[in-house]
Amino acid sequence: MNRLDRSLIAGLPAFEGLTAETLDTVLASARSLRIEKDTSVFEQDEEASSFFILLDGRVRVVKLTPDGQQVIVRYIVPGELLGIAQAIGRSTYPASAIAVTDCVVLAWPSKLWSEFATAHPGFGMNTYKTVGTRLQDVQTQVVEMATEQVERRVAHALLRLVQQSGRKTDEGLLIDFPISRQDIAEMTGTTLHTVSRLLSAWEEKGLVKSGRQQVTVTQPHRLMLLADGRVERE
Amino acid sequence: MNRLDRSLIAGLPAFEGLTAETLDTVLASARSLRIEKDTSVFEQDEEASSFFILLDGRVRVVKLTPDGQQVIVRYIVPGELLGIAQAIGRSTYPASAIAVTDCVVLAWPSKLWSEFATAHPGFGMNTYKTVGTRLQDVQTQVVEMATEQVERRVAHALLRLVQQSGRKTDEGLLIDFPISRQDIAEMTGTTLHTVSRLLSAWEEKGLVKSGRQQVTVTQPHRLMLLADGRVERE
DNA sequence: CCGCTTCATTGCGCTATCGCAAATGCAGGG
């Protein structure tokens, strides 16, 4: 087993406020895994044997409906927890997690979660805070889906992605992992066709610049106006 | 201040596994409030000064969008926590809570929440479990809104209401609090018109029986088939 | 018991968005 350095996790919110020794204890029971692009970290409904922290790459969390449709619940960026089924009182994963790029994760056996949480109250607090934040995010999404039409929903989704994973280029803010029209559709409850049409229209207006599996927001401010419905749509 | 009896809260999930003395301590700092129908327990964006448990009645949790539209996030039934902003790391309420019927709640000052959670780990665990459950509920809702069309969404919403608050009558399962077409529309992201049309159609087919601010599901099984899309719609 | 207010129903036209299908283009593998 390879040695893991404390600095790997020292800065992460999930471990904020923990002592160096605690970090070492925690790391001692972690495995580090390399997850190849397009393979899964865990699968929906599978026994939740581990929980994870993403160290590098991007992970897509996906729910599959009984009739085979997919919904992208969220994207995970480095430093975030995933697969914390235990923290919400489940024994199976409620969704699948797929590596969008090659990834590195740390994994712990599920049963350690409650040990960590009781032994290091800060750790428990931090993961609960994560759950709380996600609850708010998802609720916001429900409100959007209930009240906004597709164009504004897609605009909001792009802005969130940019905020989370935007990399500044000379063109504007690039979403720095591969994302298809289909992916955006699955985040917003629409079809790839509609997303494609919207992106084309926006490109026409100079708001974005997009290509195969990539999107750059060139004028975030104008896109934001559109997302908030504070602008006439022709 | 009136004495509150331990039996009020002894059976509630939020206080499961706590000792009798603990219950008494906790109750000692609670105020009991009567909330009149159609008045609010707390308002969105207001400073979260208290958290609550509903003892009797029904409460509607509502989010208001910047442009004045409403979305009903959930209905609270007796025994459930509400206003637990602190548990998700907020200092203001993320939504408003309105009494749907005359209600009785217990209220505690917010600052006591973290005290309770540390002094009685079971209490913390239980509320976190509540947050986790709600996260799952809301995620299910997102998936529904993204993949199902209105008819199935409304069917699912009714079934959830019946499951949560159904009272058996000779007609079928009555949702035992006043609920308008508008309310159902705000739960499902549609309009009162569409809900009205659906209920009329379903009444025609004998699935439900509905009137002014009330709905009875007469054939839950058939409605479930419809909700799950396992039935042809004509 | 009457009048008012709130809730519900329903017809009708409209449009946002879907669904299908065909065409084009890009990118990596051999």
Add this chain to the structure above:
DNA sequence: CCCTGCATTTGCGATAGCGCAATGAAGCGG
């Protein structure tokens, strides 16, 4: 460097569901 497969674009209907408006019920207060 060409081939193959996936991603994307775009036209063209079809339609689910919205929005408006008018009408009808039902309950509440006086």
